[in-house]
Amino acid sequence: xxxxxxxxxxxxxxxxxxxxxxxxxxxxxxxxxxxxxxKEDLKNExxxxxxxxxxxxxxxxxxxxxxxxxYNFSTFKGHRGLYVEDIYILPEYRHLGLGRKAFSxxxxxxxxxxxxxxxxxxLNWNAPSIKFYKSMNAKSMDEWIIFRLVKDDIEKLKxxxxx
Numbered sequence: 601x602x603x604x605x606x607x608x609x610x611x612x613x614x615x616x617x618x619x620x621x622x623x624x625x626x627x628x629x630x631x632x633x634x635x636x637x638x639k640e641d642l643k644n645e646x647x648x649x650x651x652x653x654x655x656x657x658x659x660x661x662x663x664x665x666x667x668x669x670x671y672n673f674s675t676f677k678g679h680r681g682l683y684v685e686d687i688y689i690l691p692e693y694r695h696l697g698l699g700r701k702a703f704s705x706x707x708x709x710x711x712x713x714x715x716x717x718x719x720x721x722x723l724n725w726n727a728p729s730i731k732f733y734k735s736m737n738a739k740s741m742d743e744w745i746i747f748r749l750v751k752d753d754i755e756k757l758k759x760x761x762x763x
Contacts, residue, residue, distance in 0.1 A: 605698065607667070607705045610654035612647045615639060618654055621666040625688040629723060652685060655705070657698055665689035667702055669709070674717060681717035682710040699732060721746065 610618055619639065626632040645651045657665035668686040673679075687702050703718075710718050719741075722729050730740075749757065756762050 604660045605701055606658040606661075607655045607702070608658055610646070610656060610666070612643055614654075614656070615643050615646075617656070617663055618642070618646070618666065621688050622686075624690065625686055628688070628691075629726075657689060657702055659693060659696075659698065664693040665698060665702070667706065669706060671713070671715070672719070677716045679714055679716045681719060682706060682713070682715045684718060684720035687720075700736070703736060 619637070619642070622637070623632065623635065626635050646654060652668050652670040655667045656663045657667065665688055666686065667684070669682055669684050671680045672683045674681055684706060687699060689698050689702075706718060709715075722733060734740075753762075
């Protein structure tokens with residue numbers, strides 16, 4: 601199987617496939633009601649602004665998953681890090697070693713770009729993924745809490761109108 605795996609950088613023409621994988625991961629994570637993306641905005645962010653990078657996981661020339669990553673920065677390390685936003689593999693192609701190959705691919709990108717960290721988040725109920733991540737020696741950062749402001753709250757904060 602190993603010779604049949606490819607990681608292919610997505611292009612503008614692939615936007616519908618990207619959206620399909622986004623919908624797939626949203627369903628898996630029970631968050632499909634949170635998809636509000638606009639196709640043209642997504643295309644602009646990914647391919648004009650290069651806010652994130654997308655690769656397809658191909659098996660026997662068939663797109664069976666995707667990877668989305670971008671760079672963050674650690675002031676403590678003084679170097680950038682690679683942040684994995686999504687790795688999603690279609691259910692019928694899981695448990696074939698594609699996830700580990702995807703992380704290996706990302707590790708090479710991280711090393712090639714001077715990254716000293718790779719980070720991602722995982723939903724706390726996702727036991728299979730947590731077990732997989734731990735098998736790669738990934739450490740959960742339990743002392744950290746993720747905080748988020750959504751667009752409405754960002755606008756309120758900008759205008760100093762926090763209630």
